[in-house]
Amino acid sequence: MIRLHHIPGARSMRVLWLLEEMGLDYELQTWSLTDGSLRSPEFRELSPAGRIPALEVDGRSIFESGAIVEYLTETRPEAGLAPVTGEPTRADFLEWVHFAETQGNILQSLNIQHIFLRPPEARSPAMMALETKRLGVTMKALEAHLVGRDWMIGTFSAADCMMGFNIDAMFRFVPREGFPNISAYRDRIEERPAYQRAVEKGGASMYAQDFYELPPMEQTHG
Numbered sequence: 001m002i003r004l005h006h007i008p009g010a011r012s013m014r015v016l017w018l019l020e021e022m023g024l025d026y027e028l029q030t031w032s033l034t035d036g037s038l039r040s041p042e043f044r045e046l047s048p049a050g051r052i053p054a055l056e057v058d059g060r061s062i063f064e065s066g067a068i069v070e071y072l073t074e075t076r077p078e079a080g081l082a083p084v085t086g087e088p089t090r091a092d093f094l095e096w097v098h099f100a101e102t103q104g105n106i107l108q109s110l111n112i113q114h115i116f117l118r119p120p121e122a123r124s125p126a127m128m129a130l131e132t133k134r135l136g137v138t139m140k141a142l143e144a145h146l147v148g149r150d151w152m153i154g155t156f157s158a159a160d161c162m163m164g165f166n167i168d169a170m171f172r173f174v175p176r177e178g179f180p181n182i183s184a185y186r187d188r189i190e191e192r193p194a195y196q197r198a199v200e201k202g203g204a205s206m207y208a209q210d211f212y213e214l215p216p217m218e219q220t221h222g
């Protein structure tokens with residue numbers, strides 16, 4: 001039995017998409033970011049910092065999306081979704097798996113500032129501007145990397161599934177213009193039947209708007 005602990009639009013999308021690409025049977029257990037349940041003893045047994053995703057698999061629970069992706073590809077090599085240790089592209093694979101989380105942390109900070117922080121006066125326009133710039137730096141790196149490549153390491157791999165959380169989020173904060181390679185990459189992702197199934201099973205995203213403008217700096221408080 002494989003059970004994915006999931007929140008619509010969260011980093012668990014990475015694992016959900018990978019499970020679909022691998023054709024594995026799994027159950028989904030859906031949690032909420034806002035009802036306090038991630039802090040419950042029951043959930044902390046699975047993920048001690050109370051973070052999504054956690055995956056119950058092979059008689060244990062694994063947390064950290066990157067660790068889950070590495071574990072699933074190592075224990076199920078027949079899926080062919082990661083170069084094995086010793087292959088020339090193994091280091092590239094690891095770099096981009098972990099790059100996704102560097103970018104994911106910035107996206108999380110922007111999600112908190114634009115969507116979750118209450119009251120709205122608690123938001124920091126200065127932090128929002130800084131994190132948007134930092135996101136732009138990671139997007140420029142990604143844009144340059146995708147020149148002449150369809151997928152993160154050339155051929156499709158689980159490193160692309162790690163972008164499953166990022167790809168729906170980044171253009172909510174930085175406009176598409178100037179990022180033709182990321183836009184085309186996103187289109188390729190959205191054409192994959194496994195990604196489409198993951199989106200359908202995963203539930204509605206947290207975003208109510210296509211794009212979130214930066215607030216003017218004079219709204220700074222404190």
Ligand SMILES: N[C@@H](CCC(=O)N[C@@H](CS)C(=O)NCC(=O)O)C(=O)O
Nearest residue numbers: 010011050051052053064065066101
């Ligand atoms: N590095 C972790 C980050 C996990 C994480 O922060 N997940 C978010 C959802 S996308 C979460 O659970 N947030 C709840 C919280 O911060 O309390 C991973 O990649 O799994």
